[in-house]
Amino acid sequence: MSTEEYERLIEVSEDTIGVGSKLPETYASRLDGHKNHLILAQNPSAEFDHRYPLNITALHSSYLDYRGNDLSAKTVSRSMRAIKAFTTFVGDDDFDFTKVNKKLVFRFIQQLETNKLSSVTIKGYVSALGLVFDYSQRMGYVVDDKSNPFKGQQIRSIQTSTPRNTMPLNYAVALFNEATNKQLVLLIAIGHYTGVRLSEAYSGVIEINGGQVSLRVADDGGKTKAATRQIPLHDHLWEILQSSGMLDLEAGEIRWTAPNSDSLGKRFGHFKRRYFESIDVDDKPYVFHSFRHAFSTYLVNSFSELKASELTGHDRGSSSATELGRTYYKGLDWEEKKVMIQSLPLLNSRT
Numbered sequence: 289m290s291t292e293e294y295e296r297l298i299e300v301s302e303d304t305i306g307v308g309s310k311l312p313e314t315y316a317s318r319l320d321g322h323k324n325h326l327i328l329a330q331n332p333s334a335e336f337d338h339r340y341p342l343n344i345t346a347l348h349s350s351y352l353d354y355r356g357n358d359l360s361a362k363t364v365s366r367s368m369r370a371i372k373a374f375t376t377f378v379g380d381d382d383f384d385f386t387k388v389n390k391k392l393v394f395r396f397i398q399q400l401e402t403n404k405l406s407s408v409t410i411k412g413y414v415s416a417l418g419l420v421f422d423y424s425q426r427m428g429y430v431v432d433d434k435s436n437p438f439k440g441q442q443i444r445s446i447q448t449s450t451p452r453n454t455m456p457l458n459y460a461v462a463l464f465n466e467a468t469n470k471q472l473v474l475l476i477a478i479g480h481y482t483g484v485r486l487s488e489a490y491s492g493v494i495e496i497n498g499g500q501v502s503l504r505v506a507d508d509g510g511k512t513k514a515a516t517r518q519i520p521l522h523d524h525l526w527e528i529l530q531s532s533g534m535l536d537l538e539a540g541e542i543r544w545t546a547p548n549s550d551s552l553g554k555r556f557g558h559f560k561r562r563y564f565e566s567i568d569v570d571d572k573p574y575v576f577h578s579f580r581h582a583f584s585t586y587l588v589n590s591f592s593e594l595k596a597s598e599l600t601g602h603d604r605g606s607s608s609a610t611e612l613g614r615t616y617y618k619g620l621d622w623e624e625k626k627v628m629i630q631s632l633p634l635l636n637s638r639t
């Protein structure tokens with residue numbers, strides 16, 4: 289705190305007390321913080337309590353007001369979630385921010401890890417709280433000599449075996465509507481409406497035969513003999529593909545901007561991670577393959593596993609069908625497959 293600012297606060301303090309009013313806690317706290325700073329300058333080992341508790345929620349609100357419009361809506365949202373997570377952890381919305389120390393922050397991080405939050409989310413929370421602490425020091429609420437307990441914390445990147453979950457319809461719809469890149473919009477729609485693997489989505493061929501439009505995948509073979517298959521396009525997917533401007537009708541190829549399927553997968557991974565972080569959901573169980581699980585589930589529940597296998601590319605021999613069914617089952621024609629595909633739940637139209 290500069291000498292000029294300190295003298296101005298003293299003047300305000302004297303005027304306020306002189307008229308019999310209570311000195312605002314923000315002013316009193318800043319004066320107290322400055323006095324503590326002077327004490328520490330003379331005696332670094334001095335210990336004292338801050339007489340004016342700094343309400344963490346109010347302090348965060350003041351910080352957001354100070355930053356104004358230079359913070360994005362996403363950053364503000366993350367900062368607010370960080371404060372909520374911290375106050376929930378300490379069990380007090382009025383927690384005195386001057387009481388925060390490295391041990392408490394470390395326990396907070398451990399709690400977030402126990403709650404299965406990703407290391408990226410935890411780092412974001414700790415960083416946001418650290419910025420509020422920095423602000424409190426710049427304002428003189430906390431003495432300058434106190435180190436920021438949110439800095440220098442080690443956050444583990446825990447590698448665990450995470451099961452792949454089926455993609456719930458509400459998440460599929462949200463991802464579809466949140467995507468701003470036409471490549472991701474199309475990829476999500478293909479995953480939902482065809483259940484193909486990522487590599488198949490990248491290399492699949494669009495085949496048009498009269499009024500029949502199909503996605504032909506695994507021409508070069510796949511994990512099973514049944515991997516090579518033709519999947520009728522859902523009407524909604526065909527609309528999306530046509531409007532994307534990415535279809536080369538002559539070659540029957542989708543012109544992805546990503547150089548290969550791995551790159552396309554990484555782009556989807558970055559996008560879905562940001563989305564799930566925005567709603568405080570662990571993204572790791574949800575991968576592109578989750579659309580395939582959902583696709584299979586929809587078809588098996590509405591038809592049968594044997595019929596679904598013709599569209600998923602699973603080996604019929606591994607399907608839970610009777611020996612009689614596997615022996616005499618002759619397969620589905622295109623119209624029957626189309627009926628199955630059209631039965632899939634719709635992704636909400638983008639607005």
